[in-house]
Amino acid sequence: MGSRAGALEELIQRNGGVAVIDGGFATQLEALGADIKDPLWSAVCLIRDPHLIKQVHIQYLEAGADILVTSSYQATIPGFLSKGLSLEQGELLLQKSVKLALEARDSFWRLIQNSGDNNYSRALVAASIGSYGAYLADGSEYSGDYGPDINLEKLKDFHRRRLQVLVDAGPDLLAFETIPNKLEAQALAELLDEENVQIPSWICFSSMDGEHVSSGEEFKECLDVLNKSEKVNIVGINCASPQFIENLILQLRKLTKKLLAVYPNSGEVWDGRAKKWLGLECCGEKSFEVLAKRWHECGATLIGGCCRTTPRTIRSISQLLKNAS
Numbered sequence: 001m002g003s004r005a006g007a008l009e010e011l012i013q014r015n016g017g018v019a020v021i022d023g024g025f026a027t028q029l030e031a032l033g034a035d036i037k038d039p040l041w042s043a044v045c046l047i048r049d050p051h052l053i054k055q056v057h058i059q060y061l062e063a064g065a066d067i068l069v070t071s072s073y074q075a076t077i078p079g080f081l082s083k084g085l086s087l088e089q090g091e092l093l094l095q096k097s098v099k100l101a102l103e104a105r106d107s108f109w110r111l112i113q114n115s116g117d118n119n120y121s122r123a124l125v126a127a128s129i130g131s132y133g134a135y136l137a138d139g140s141e142y143s144g145d146y147g148p149d150i151n152l153e154k155l156k157d158f159h160r161r162r163l164q165v166l167v168d169a170g171p172d173l174l175a176f177e178t179i180p181n182k183l184e185a186q187a188l189a190e191l192l193d194e195e196n197v198q199i200p201s202w203i204c205f206s207s208m209d210g211e212h213v214s215s216g217e218e219f220k221e222c223l224d225v226l227n228k229s230e231k232v233n234i235v236g237i238n239c240a241s242p243q244f245i246e247n248l249i250l251q252l253r254k255l256t257k258k259l260l261a262v263y264p265n266s267g268e269v270w271d272g273r274a275k276k277w278l279g280l281e282c283c284g285e286k287s288f289e290v291l292a293k294r295w296h297e298c299g300a301t302l303i304g305g306c307c308r309t310t311p312r313t314i315r316s317i318s319q320l321l322k323n324a325s
């Protein structure tokens with residue numbers, strides 16, 4: 001692994017070969033009463049309800065998450081500007097997303113050390129960077145359909161300043177989430193190089209059919225690009241249906257030597273136009289945890305949940321994966 005990956009390696013080793021990522025962030029904010037019907041989605045809480053953000057982080061730590069993903073998924077500088085905030089205010093909010101997670105991690109860890117409880121590891125903080133489609137808030141993070149005007153340079157420019165601000169805020173990792181196509185994967189890999197980022201990163205794709213990335217492109221095409229990058233330490237899948245994950249892991253295992261991360265959603269489907277979740281969960285808490293064990297056996301090292309998963313989901317997978325190992 002690249003530089004400064006030591007803390008992650010140590011964590012994985014201490015847990016016997018696994019690290020548990022937290023669960024749905026926006027989902028849990030809503031469960032605590034936050035109103036996130038906004039173009040900034042969960043990131044609107046950085047402005048209105050930072051205490052709820054911290055509470056969600058603490059709930060996932062208590063549940064046994066080893067990696068907290070920050071509230072910055074849909075937090076972007078243009079998004080904040082269009083809310084009437086200044087550039088400086090927008091950058092402070094991005095910093096705050098990392099700060100809130102670091103503070104939650106540090107205060108929880110102090111508590112654990114004082115209690116002598118051996119069941120927890122000191123968690124790591126992964127700064128979330130949602131895809132360009134997440135910023136557009138039109139569902140294109142699940143189609144990769146960015147229109148004819150978008151190109152590699154524009155995607156890099158879109159991501160550059162947020163990336164710099166988040167890295168400067170001192171997270172342990174970067175989590176690129178719900179990447180829908182090869183072009184954006186390539187833009188991110190190039191940007192990590194250009195910015196000479198020193199902390200480890202994961203790049204996770206979603207998949208609508210269990211076989212391709214959301215755009216319909218082959219995983220192989222995307223992995224060919226990422227395999228060339230030393231800055232991308234981990235690749236994987238987030239916010240896809242749990243029923244697809246086993247096959248996707250088997251496919252990815254053949255395509256890369258990098259660590260694999262999987263954190264699927266609950267199996268419900270997000271209707272990006274109607275902005276609501278459709279259908280019932282395909283699997284209850286119990287089967288999610290049984291599946292998670294299988295994902296680990298198939299070669300995933302970082303495992304957690306995305307939208308509609310909860311601290312209960314994370315508690316059961318944390319217990320099962322860590323006791324088994």
Ligand SMILES: [Zn+2]
Nearest residue numbers: 239265306307
């Ligand atoms: Zn999700």
